Amino acid sequence: MANSAQAKKRIRQNERRRLINKSRVSRIRTFVRKVEEAIASGDKSAAGEALKAAQPEIMRGVTKGVIHKKTASRKVSRLSARVKALA
Known part of the structure; x- marks a missing residue:
C-alpha cells in the first residue's frame, strides 16, 4: 500500500x-x-472506406503511446x- 503522498498521487494518475x-x-x-x-x-468500396x-x-x-509503431504499420x-486482394 502506498504510504507517501507522491505514491498515492501516482496511483490516481x-x-x-x-x-x-x-x-x-x-x-x-472497433475500427479494425x-x-x-x-x-x-x-x-x-466499403472495405476501402473503412480502411x-x-x-x-x-x-x-x-x-498516444498505446501501440508500437511497427505493430501499427503491420496492422495497416x-x-x-486484404482490401487490395478483393479486386
Whole structure:
C-alpha cells in the first residue's frame, strides 16, 4: 500500500491513464473490426472506406503511446493487402 503522498498521487494518475488508454485501444479495435467485416462481406468500396477511416485511428494510437509503431504499420499493411486482394 502506498504510504507517501507522491505514491498515492501516482496511483490516481495511473488509474486515470489506464482508463484513457483502454478506451483508445478499444476504439482502434472497433475500427479494425469494421474493416474486417467489410472484407468478409466482399464489398471492396466499403472495405476501402473503412480502411481509410481506420488508418489514422491506428496511427493516432502510436502517437498516444498505446501501440508500437511497427505493430501499427503491420496492422495497416495487412489490412490494406486484404482490401487490395478483393479486386
